[in-house]
Amino acid sequence: MVDEYVVNEYVVTELPGAVRAYLSAATRHLPRRARADVSAELHANLHQRMLDHSLMLDTPAAWSAALRDFGPPQTTARALVRVHRWPGLPRLRLPRLRLTRLTLTRLTLMRAGLAALALGGAGYAAARSLGWPAEAPQSQQAR
Amino acid sequence: MDADLFPNLFKGNLDLILLSVLEGGERYGLEIGKEVDARTGGLLTLNAGSLYPALHRLEKSGWVQAEERSPPRGGPRVRYYTLTAAGLAELARRRDAYVRFDSALRALW
Secondary structure: OOOOEEEOOEEEOOOOHHHHHHHHHHOOOOOHHHHHHHHHHHHHHHHHHHHHHOOOOOHHHHHHHHHHHHOOHHHHHHHHHHHHOOOOOOOOOOOOOOOOHHHHHHHHHHHHHHHHHHHHHHHHHHHHHOOOOOOOOHHHHHO | OOHHHOHHHHHHOHHHHHHHHHOOOOEEHHHHHHHHHHHOOOOOOOOHHHHHHHHHHHHHOOOEEEEEEOOOOOOOOEEEEEEOHHHHHHHHHHHHHHHHHHHHHHOOO
16 A cells, blocks of 8 residues: 655655554553654654565565564553553553453343432432421331 | 553653763754663663653753754754753752662562
8 A cells, every 4th residue: 555644744655554453552541742753753763664574575565574563552552541641540450351241231230220329329318408307217107 | 561551650750861862062853762772771761751841841941942953964954952951950850769769669579
């Protein structure tokens, strides 16, 4: 794929789609300004890595090798977000859940139950704030 | 052997690794990675997911500063990282802490 754009005054005339996909995925969740800066840095370093490999490989293969060296973009994206979007936030390791249909049904029912509980609570609070008498406890009703 | 065998040690000392390399002078990201790989005989390797976020974190901490320049081989401008005075002090502090910890641990062997 032939593309043309400017990064730091350097005219890029042929950037493979895989490289653009990598840059997009690696910087996906960053704020706009940081995204542009980080993307430019990753691209520039990828280019240098591609030049290393181009001593032994043709250009498309050299780009592919450079991308392999850089590792999965999702890993980079997660680490970059922690620095640029949520600095100081401790790293959370959440367990990977394998959600079966039954688990999903249970989760949905729990969510519906919680929503009903919240609505009921809100209704009760609204009723009390309007001065409506709350139902007396059974012990008081017996007297 | 690689850093996968001791991930916690590697992650816990990533800043020390980067500051140590930058003590030798300015480098851009890829150069830092290559130097770590070469000087540790491939025992420590840095991929993009650990290298660039760590460099940005060090920059936000004021321990390194970056400047964009064209690399010798041409291509898009890269960010050269340099150790600041605060970074040099942090390197000394971390190096001292590491040596003292290592010494204490060895006393138990």
